[in-house]
Structures are given as C-alpha cells and as structure tokens.
Amino acid sequence: MIDIDRVNQYVGQIAGYIEGNTALRGAKQYFAGVDLGTTYMVVAVVDEEGRPAGGALRCAEVVRDGLVVDYVGAVKIVRELKKEVEEALGSELEVAAVAYPPGCEGRNVDAFRYVAEGAGFECVRSLEEPVAANLVLQxxxxxxxxxxxxxxxxxxxxxxxxxxxxxxxxxxxxxxxxxxxxxxxxxxxxxxxxxxxxxxxxxxxxxxxxxxxxxxxxxxxxxxxxxxxxxxxxxxxxxxxxxxxxxxxxxxxxxxxxxxxxWLVTPVGIALACREAILNGHEGTD
Ligand SMILES: Nc1ncnc2c1ncn2[C@@H]1O[C@H](COP(=O)(O)OP(=O)(O)OP(=O)(O)O)[C@@H](O)[C@H]1O
Ligand SMILES: [Mg+2]
The missing domain is CATH 3.30.420.40 (ATPase, nucleotide binding domain)
Structure with missing residues (x-):
C-alpha cells in the first residue's frame, strides 16, 4: 500500500496555491508540468527539491479523446496559464514536460510537445500520463x-x-x-x-x-x-x-x-518528470 496521506498533503499544497493564486517564491529553479486534458488544462510547478511551488488550471475543450484538436486554442491557454503562475512565483518558467495518454503515438505525441513549445516553454521531456502519475503516487x-x-x-x-x-x-x-x-x-x-x-x-x-x-x-x-x-x-x-x-x-x-x-495528481507528476529530466539527465520522449 502507498502512503496516501503523504500524496494528499503533497498534492493539496498545489491545490492550495491554485485556489489562493499564490506560489512558493524564491526557489533556485522551477520545473513545470503541462497537462492538456479533455476538460482541464493544468500547469503545475515544483522546485529543485521537488516541493510543490505553484499551479494554474482552466476548463477548455482543445483536446478530445487524447488528441490535440485545437492547437491554436491550446497554445493560447497554456501561455495564459504560464503567465498566471509566473506572476504568482515572481519568476519566469523556462522548462516543462508534457504527457500523453497511453496508446498515443508519433505525431500525436509531438502535438503535445508543440503546444508547450508554442506557449514559450522549452519542452525537455514527454512521457505517458500514468508514468507521470506514479512519480507522485509511488x-x-x-x-x-x-x-x-x-x-x-x-x-x-x-x-x-x-x-x-x-x-x-x-x-x-x-x-x-x-x-x-x-x-x-x-x-x-x-x-x-x-x-x-x-x-x-x-x-x-x-x-x-x-x-x-x-x-x-x-x-x-x-x-x-x-x-x-x-x-x-x-x-x-x-x-x-x-x-x-x-x-x-x-x-x-x-x-x-x-x-x-x-485532477492534480498527473499534472504534478509531469512537473516532477521535468525536474527528473533536468537533474538526472533524463531528457527526451520516453
Ligand atoms: N468534484 C468532482 N466530482 C466529480 N467529477 C469531477 C469533480 N471535479 C472534477 N470532476 C470531473 O473530472 C474531469 C476532469 O478531470 P481531469 O482533469 O483529470 O481530466 P482531463 O485530464 O481534463 O481529461 P482526460 O484525462 O480524459 O483527457 C471532468 O469530467 C470534471 O467534470
Ligand atoms: Mg487527464
């Protein structure tokens, strides 16, 4: 069995930041996770220690059944979410990871990365959503x-x-x-x-x-x-x-x-995957 109380407390901190429009300021480095969902678009952020640092969430319909169907709309929203978190952090976000649903392949995987890049991130890793979720759940x-x-x-x-x-x-x-x-x-x-x-x-x-x-x-x-x-x-x-x-x-x-x-487990996991990519040299598409 996993330590669900640890998970809930950890993810709860991101929820608190999103709710209060606040963030963990003054960290050395920030790592973002961009989750393009069918219903929720989320940017979650952790710091160099893997501590929850901030986040932003928006309802949107730019992804359907695991495919980016409105690229321009998706880029616009991620750009806005990025800006929102940056204002709360008082710092710019540079690197991000993205995740794709199981079974998504080839150019469809690339589409997720292009959205993050279009929004101004350097995308350092793409990975499967459940792999990201498990970085949180363990x-x-x-x-x-x-x-x-x-x-x-x-x-x-x-x-x-x-x-x-x-x-x-x-x-x-x-x-x-x-x-x-x-x-x-x-x-x-x-x-x-x-x-x-x-x-x-x-x-x-x-x-x-x-x-x-x-x-x-x-x-x-x-x-x-x-x-x-x-x-x-x-x-x-x-x-x-x-x-x-x-x-x-x-x-x-x-x-x-x-x-x-x-709804925040996978997004936070994607942010942790970004941190892992940079700190452990684990970059690219999984
Ligand atoms: N308190 C709640 N009770 C029930 N359903 C909820 C609640 N909060 C959110 N939802 C539902 O959860 C879904 C969004 O969850 P999530 O962000 O995990 O999905 P997504 O990543 O956008 O979609 P997908 O992973 O299928 O692409 C929506 O259908 C939303 O209505
Ligand atoms: Mg999802």
Missing part, C-alpha cells in the same frame, strides 16, 4: 486508474515499473451526458451539478451505470495485462465523485485507494 504493485474527462487511463505496475497501459474513451464527460439527459438540462449545467458534492448522492443512481462501465474496463484491462492486480489507485478528476471507489471495489473485489485533489 505505487510498487497494483493498477493506477486515471479517470479524467474524456478517457480512463490504466497502468499496471510491477516492482515500481509500468508493465502495461491502456486508455479507454469513458470518463467524466459521460457522467455529465447522462445527467444532462436525465434532467433535461444543458451539458454545462450538468457538469456543474455533477461537481457539487452536496448533489452527488442524488445523482448517484443516474451515473452508476457509467461507474459500472468504468469498473468493467478496469477488470478487463487488468486481465489483459497478464499480471495479477491486487490494489487499485484512483486519480483523475472523475474519481472525486463520492462513492465511485465503492462501485469499483464491489465490482473488482479489490481494495481501492483514491487520492484527494485527483
């Missing part, structure tokens, strides 16, 4: 499940190494779609209701089938990996929905641990 054996907006990413770990990855197009967007359909409300309104913890109990029966579908995906991919998965670690914004861990645990029969501020 899972040795088990499965990391990143339930984002558009997709659910799965990584199986053995002795601390990622041995299998997959990405399936079911995520938080599908929660909002079924809520919009059930209550006959626009998508954006469903999205807001869904994120309100005080409404999640009432919405639970409506979104339960989507949770079950995600559980089946986890089961199937764990089986396909050929490894015996004994624990599941949840990250990605959709895992913040109350009770999703119980559905997944019930269906898979495995213990499920979920991170607090789950």
């Amino acid at each position: 899972v040795k054996d088990g499965a990391i499940v990143d339930i984002g907006g558009g997709t659910t990413g799965i990584a199986v770990l053995k002795d601390g190494e990622v041995v299998y990855t997959a990405d399936e197009p079911t995520g938080g967007t599908h929660f909002s779609l079924v809520i919009a359909g059930a209550y006959k409300i626009p998508f954006y309104e469903a999205e807001e209701r869904k994120k309100d913890p005080s409404l999640q109990m009432e919405l639970f029966p409506v979104v339960k089938p989507v949770m079950e579908k995600i559980s089946i995906i986890i089961e199937r991919e764990s089986r396909r990996s050929g490894y015996s998965v004994k624990e599941i670690y949840l990250c990605g914004g959709t895992s913040a929905f109350k009770g999703i861990e119980k559905i997944i645990a019930g269906r898979t029969g495995l213990p499920v641990v979920k991170a607090a501020y789950p």
Whole structure:
C-alpha cells in the first residue's frame, strides 16, 4: 500500500496555491508540468527539491479523446496559464514536460510537445500520463486508474515499473451526458451539478451505470495485462465523485485507494518528470 496521506498533503499544497493564486517564491529553479486534458488544462510547478511551488488550471475543450484538436486554442491557454503562475512565483518558467495518454503515438505525441513549445516553454521531456502519475503516487504493485474527462487511463505496475497501459474513451464527460439527459438540462449545467458534492448522492443512481462501465474496463484491462492486480489507485478528476471507489471495489473485489485533489495528481507528476529530466539527465520522449 502507498502512503496516501503523504500524496494528499503533497498534492493539496498545489491545490492550495491554485485556489489562493499564490506560489512558493524564491526557489533556485522551477520545473513545470503541462497537462492538456479533455476538460482541464493544468500547469503545475515544483522546485529543485521537488516541493510543490505553484499551479494554474482552466476548463477548455482543445483536446478530445487524447488528441490535440485545437492547437491554436491550446497554445493560447497554456501561455495564459504560464503567465498566471509566473506572476504568482515572481519568476519566469523556462522548462516543462508534457504527457500523453497511453496508446498515443508519433505525431500525436509531438502535438503535445508543440503546444508547450508554442506557449514559450522549452519542452525537455514527454512521457505517458500514468508514468507521470506514479512519480507522485509511488505505487510498487497494483493498477493506477486515471479517470479524467474524456478517457480512463490504466497502468499496471510491477516492482515500481509500468508493465502495461491502456486508455479507454469513458470518463467524466459521460457522467455529465447522462445527467444532462436525465434532467433535461444543458451539458454545462450538468457538469456543474455533477461537481457539487452536496448533489452527488442524488445523482448517484443516474451515473452508476457509467461507474459500472468504468469498473468493467478496469477488470478487463487488468486481465489483459497478464499480471495479477491486487490494489487499485484512483486519480483523475472523475474519481472525486463520492462513492465511485465503492462501485469499483464491489465490482473488482479489490481494495481501492483514491487520492484527494485527483485532477492534480498527473499534472504534478509531469512537473516532477521535468525536474527528473533536468537533474538526472533524463531528457527526451520516453
Ligand atoms: N468534484 C468532482 N466530482 C466529480 N467529477 C469531477 C469533480 N471535479 C472534477 N470532476 C470531473 O473530472 C474531469 C476532469 O478531470 P481531469 O482533469 O483529470 O481530466 P482531463 O485530464 O481534463 O481529461 P482526460 O484525462 O480524459 O483527457 C471532468 O469530467 C470534471 O467534470
Ligand atoms: Mg487527464
């Protein structure tokens, strides 16, 4: 089992900086992680010691199913997020890493890097999203499940190494779609209701089938990996929905641990990957 309290405290510091529009000023060096998500675009920053230093987040629709579909829009947003964090830090950001979903290849991987470069970063590393998430979670054996907006990413770990990855197009967007359909409300309104913890109990029966579908995906991919998965670690914004861990645990029969501020786990991991790239000379595309 991982030390989830450590993870929550660590990621919570970034959440605090984003919320308060503040940052850790005066560090020797800063390393950025750029996460281009289907729903959230995030820039997270750590310092030379790997301490959380700052961050900025924006809702946007410039990436779909793991592909950059609006390059110009993505560059503009990342540039703005970069500026926002720089103002809080009182320092310029130079280097960044980016991450791509499992299964993304070739020019699609390059697209993520070009967005960061277009926004004014020197992009020193591209890596798979779950590999980044595990720099924060530090899972040795088990499965990391990143339930984002558009997709659910799965990584199986053995002795601390990622041995299998997959990405399936079911995520938080599908929660909002079924809520919009059930209550006959626009998508954006469903999205807001869904994120309100005080409404999640009432919405639970409506979104339960989507949770079950995600559980089946986890089961199937764990089986396909050929490894015996004994624990599941949840990250990605959709895992913040109350009770999703119980559905997944019930269906898979495995213990499920979920991170607090789950939408920030992968972004912070990408920032740590950037730091690793510079300090350990581990640059390039993984
Ligand atoms: N408190 C919450 N409860 C339920 N869902 C939430 C909550 N907060 C955020 N979400 C959902 O989490 C999703 C965003 O999470 P995340 O940032 O991990 O995804 P993403 O990286 O943008 O998408 P993807 O990884 O699929 O490209 C959205 O669908 C959003 O509605
Ligand atoms: Mg994501």
